[in-house]
Amino acid sequence: MNTILYIEDDQEIGQFVKDDLEERGYMIIWLTSSYNYEKYIEKADLIVLDIMMPGLDGFTIGQRMKKTHPQIPILLLTARTGLEDKLKGLEFSDDYVTKPFHPDELAARVEVLLRRFDKTAIHELKLKHLSIYLKEKRILNNQSHEEIFLTDKQLRIFLLLLRHPNQILTKEQIYENIWGQPYIEGDKTLMVHIRHLRQKIEINPNEPEILETIRGIGYRIKQ
Numbered sequence: 001m002n003t004i005l006y007i008e009d010d011q012e013i014g015q016f017v018k019d020d021l022e023e024r025g026y027m028i029i030w031l032t033s034s035y036n037y038e039k040y041i042e043k044a045d046l047i048v049l050d051i052m053m054p055g056l057d058g059f060t061i062g063q064r065m066k067k068t069h070p071q072i073p074i075l076l077l078t079a080r081t082g083l084e085d086k087l088k089g090l091e092f093s094d095d096y097v098t099k100p101f102h103p104d105e106l107a108a109r110v111e112v113l114l115r116r117f118d119k120t121a122i123h124e125l126k127l128k129h130l131s132i133y134l135k136e137k138r139i140l141n142n143q144s145h146e147e148i149f150l151t152d153k154q155l156r157i158f159l160l161l162l163r164h165p166n167q168i169l170t171k172e173q174i175y176e177n178i179w180g181q182p183y184i185e186g187d188k189t190l191m192v193h194i195r196h197l198r199q200k201i202e203i204n205p206n207e208p209e210i211l212e213t214i215r216g217i218g219y220r221i222k223q
Helices: 011-023 058-068 083-089 103-116 152-162 171-179 189-201
Strands: 003-007 027-031 046-049 074-078 095-098 124-127 130-133 138-141 146-148 211-214 218-221
Touching: 003 011, 011 027, 011 103, 046 058, 046 103, 058 074, 058 083, 074 083, 074 103, 095 103, 152 171, 152 189, 152 218, 171 189, 171 218, 189 211
Parallel strands: 003 027, 003 046, 046 074, 074 095
Antiparallel strands: 124 130, 130 138, 138 146, 211 218
């Protein structure tokens, strides 16, 4: 699964793009400003960037990103339609899409950039007794030959952990990524979802071989 770092301050457009790209199988890290983007850029396969934002504008941030991470494609998604803006943007970006836009066009341009930069994701994954088809978001139990059905939150948690195999993700990281708000110490929501997820993907949920708890820190997928 490819990860897209999306920086857009408009809540309505941002939510629309995030929802659409997630439906198409991408993992989206959505920031409403360029503040702290350095924390997330290493995880990104592609960057979608607005130009008109509070603080540093997209031109400035995009130039910095391309200088420090030239291997990551940048797509500018902006209401700035002037030729001068396009030429300035294309000095460092790899594509330039103007608003309003059709979501199919944006998705097609994203796919083209990922192929051009050789970042097309693996679509099938074998994990213990599971076959995971990432593009279709389907999971099969190879022992029972049955499909495993997860809720939306369970699936998103599982895919997030799969994106970082053998890496410990903290409870805070997972919660903030999935629920979009800060984790409050003592909240049992994530723990409940993890328990239900294990009941579906593990042979023995009480002795998990796939989804490991790192006591006091968080969780990881063992591969």
